[in-house]
Amino acid sequence: MEFVEAVLLTVITASTPLLLAASGELVVERAGVLNLGLEGMMIVGGACGFAGAYLTGSTFFGALFGIVAGAGLSAVFALLTLGLAVNQVATGLALTILGIGLSGLIGAGFVGQRIVLAPYLHIPFLTDIPFIGRILFGQDAFVYFSILLVAAIWWFLYRTRSGLILRAIGDNHTSAHALGYPVLKIRLLAVLFGGGCAGLGGAYLPLAYTPFFIPGMTAGRGWIALALVVFSSWRPVRLVGGAYLFGAVTILQLHAQAFGLGIPSQLMTSLPYLATVIVLVLISRARGTAGSVAPASLGVVFVPDR
Secondary structure, three states: OHHHHHHHHHHHHHHHHHHHHHHHHHHHHHOOOOOOOHHHHHHHHHHHHHHHHHHHOOHHHHHHHHHHHHHHHHHHHHHHHHHOOOOHHHHHHHHHHHHHHHHHHHHHHHOOOOOOOOOEOOOOOOOOOOOHHHHHHOOEHHHHHHHHHHHHHHHHHHHOHHHHHHHHHHHOHHHHHHOOOOHHHHHHHHHHHHHHHHHHHHHHHHHHHOOOOOOOOOOOHHHHHHHHHHHOOOOHHHHHHHHHHHHHHHHHHHHHHHOOOOOOHHHHHHHHHHHHHHHHHHHHHHHOOHHHOOOOOOOOOOOOOO
16 A cells, blocks of 8 residues: 555656646647647746746745746747747747757756755645545645646636637637637737746756756656647646546556566657547547547637738
């Protein structure tokens, strides 16, 4: 039981940055924008988050620095794609490369330094309950925030008028513009929100996962978060299950190597992406057409009449 508890705790920790980044990207894609720069925003958020926490001695300010860094890089993405109508795919890939280089520059002076990790919650009696106590009542604040964030996104998308407008823009931006809705403004806010969530997801790694910063420490988590949004078919509730499933696969890879199982690590690493492809095929077959899964205007740049 102690081993299972330790594995579950590790899965939750490994899943949290994926859930944070994917939650913001879900809102972005619901608005009809595709941001492939998620990996770059996460690693910049990680570098700035560690720098902020190291310089201020506060995990809260470190997280805030990460959010601002991710949102700042997403503002560049919005300027290029929404303002100048540059291709979204090319811009996202370019910003990923920029983010990786920028994070190395920002974090160069902090390599080898250590900080105090985010504290874990401890509720008397509840946290001490065998097995489930630490799992439910002994996590850090980022874990609980990620769950609340998904719940807030679900409420916003399906229970508010603003969420309905955002989904309408993602489905048909031309009709939304004809009705008088500010398409570019709403998409800008969605992109900034997604960048902030990506920055927070990246900041989680040095603030709560490991107490130091290493260049490239996101290790492709931004790409996994992008796949996770597709895996969840753009639905917040499914996103939670998908994030923990992807996190479990990541931890399974480590335990498989520790137990000496003869399974290639490359195969284990590819499992989240393979699962995404399988789920996409199943969803497409269930709905009859492959194009009915994603928002209709995903990846299409909208330029209003001047």
